[in-house]
Amino acid sequence: MNSKTYAIIKIENIKLIDFSQIAQSSASTVRKSLDNTQFVIKWENGYTPTFITDDSVVPVGIYSHSECLQIMATEKWSEPIEIKEEAKK
Numbered sequence: 001m002n003s004k005t006y007a008i009i010k011i012e013n014i015k016l017i018d019f020s021q022i023a024q025s026s027a028s029t030v031r032k033s034l035d036n037t038q039f040v041i042k043w044e045n046g047y048t049p050t051f052i053t054d055d056s057v058v059p060v061g062i063y064s065h066s067e068c069l070q071i072m073a074t075e076k077w078s079e080p081i082e083i084k085e086e087a088k089k
Contacts, residue, residue, distance in 0.1 A: 002065035004042040011037050013057045021049040033076050040068065 004023065014027050023042045024030050030039040038060060043049055051057045063071065072078060 003045050004065060005045050005048070006040055006042045006063045006065065006068035007052065007059040008038050008040055008061050008063070008071070009057055009059050011039055014039060016051055016057050017041065018049065018051055021051070031072070031077075034079065035076070038076075040072075042068075 009017075011032065014030070017027070019026055021043065023044075030041060032039045041049075052059060
């Protein structure tokens with residue numbers, strides 16, 4: 001079982017993130033949407049980063065691991081995988 005909480009945040013808030021409070025170490029290590037308008041952060045369950053609790057950063061949404069996986073599988077976050085005809089045989 002994953003013990004992390006995930007949040008999707010608008011890219012314009014990336015400079016407001018205190019990376020010492022989350023699992024990612026810098027702006028270059030977060031996962032970004034394909035259109036670069038949003039990014040994902042994660043932290044341990046039972047703790048919420050202060051930049052969220054004090055409303056410095058308001059997430060688009062806060063999710064469990066399974067919810068976040070479903071979102072990451074959408075076209076906004078993942079490019080479709082092309083299956084070559086030879087692989088289908």
